[in-house]
Amino acid sequence: MKVPKYYRQKVRILELIEGERPGTMLPTERELADRFDTSRTTVRQALAELVAEGRLDRVQGRGTFVAEPKIVHVRQLTSFSEDLAGLPTDSVVLDLRVEPANPEVAARLGVDAGEPVYRLERVRRAGSEPLAHETAYVPGSLPDLEREFTRRGSLYETLRDAYGQRVVGADDEVETALASPAEAEILGTEVGLPLLVIRRTAWNRDGTVMEWTRSVFRGDRFRFHARIGEVPARV
């Protein structure tokens, strides 16, 4: 099995930070290159993967540091509630408006292209750091949505309490992607880092699609939980 040279440096760096507390500073890139007798380019490739895995943080002008472990568990996949396990959460609305459905949105929502739909764009935060960028599309007529939603904060709660629409099922599609410059900016991460993209279609009792949402999560900071079937008797 061929092991690239940068990968061996990666292993050595892992040994170096083994047991170190988050926030501990690593030697500079130039020093690591010197110490490992290789080029700075190769060292940077090793560091880049460790950053992508959430093991290190790099800050221009300051240095490279041991990162906090991935601790945030999201149970987005498992329930219809919109909150996270444990951490205090808030969500910042970037945009809420009505617009004509583009072909993809129309297909997902089961309406005609061009039909007006609500578009809600948010940034979810856990603690103080950005967690996800979400864009939700909702069909139908929801008078005063902005006011009702602002009052409650939760989309599902608003749909249920203000409009009598209850989500009873959903289909999630999960895949990996890489951060574009726009996504990197919103999520406070770097271009090219791995993301988790989740597309959710949710329906009510009639089988009518109530919502289609595309969520983008930082892959280096978060981990997802999905519980299916019966809850264990103990625990």
Place this chain on the structure above:
Amino acid sequence: MKVPKYYRQKVRILELIEGERPGTMLPTERELADRFDTSRTTVRQALAELVAEGRLDRVQGRGTFVAEPKIVHVRQLTSFSEDLAGLPTDSVVLDLRVEPANPEVAARLGVDAGEPVYRLERVRRAGSEPLAHETAYVPGSLPDLEREFTRRGSLYETLRDAYGQRVVGADDEVETALASPAEAEILGTEVGLPLLVIRRTAWNRDGTVMEWTRSVFRGDRFRFHARIGEVPARV
């Protein structure tokens, strides 16, 4: 918003392959660098991300080609059946043996460290390409497991039919990771490409943990489905 130069080349390459059929060959890296008036290094960085996203395939000595779209949908997250949607599937057993539980496995299975557990290592294939590498740990005493399992092929089916143990619930943890040389070799992919790692804990009616499995999927080829709640009335 800062857009790195390689990212602009990435967009240009996407335009270049827009509408091209899978298998179409791109210009060589040296030619792209020349045409875009940049260095081969920068072009390669753009190509690397497109490969990681599953848009391109690169083969040393042959060239760079438009990849098949991510078509394989896996519904691992949604059910206890072990098969995939659509494609013919098989699984190759790499190893099946009894070994003492290491601390992590013991904690997940709820047994003491050092206790003997079954360890089943497989490669799942969809069509002819490797899909996932799975290592399952099963506690308890399952006499003749190898024979029973070989006869049926499915672990859940074997546990149910041969040992009267039925899985009624599971907890999945999903996160991104990067391919190690060993994983890249098994999955037929490249070192450093994004993967999806799913760790499943499954229990029976008593709440006893029956299985703990770590699965590693290629992020560039596959997409996951999870259905929760009620199935829609129509569709």
Place this chain on the structure above:
DNA sequence: GGCTAAGATTGGCATAGACCAATCAGGTTC
């Protein structure tokens, strides 16, 4: 004491180039 300017340090980005390894096409040899 507090502000500012200058310099050093650190990571970020892009380049040019050398050499290796796999592949393929064409010619040669048997």
Place this chain on the structure above:
DNA sequence: GAACCTGATTGGTCTATGCCAATCTTAGCC
């Protein structure tokens, strides 16, 4: 005709280097 060799082509890996941008430290000044 089949097998083999050879050279050209293509992607794979690594190096060395230059300059930019953010940050921190220090010295100087008021």
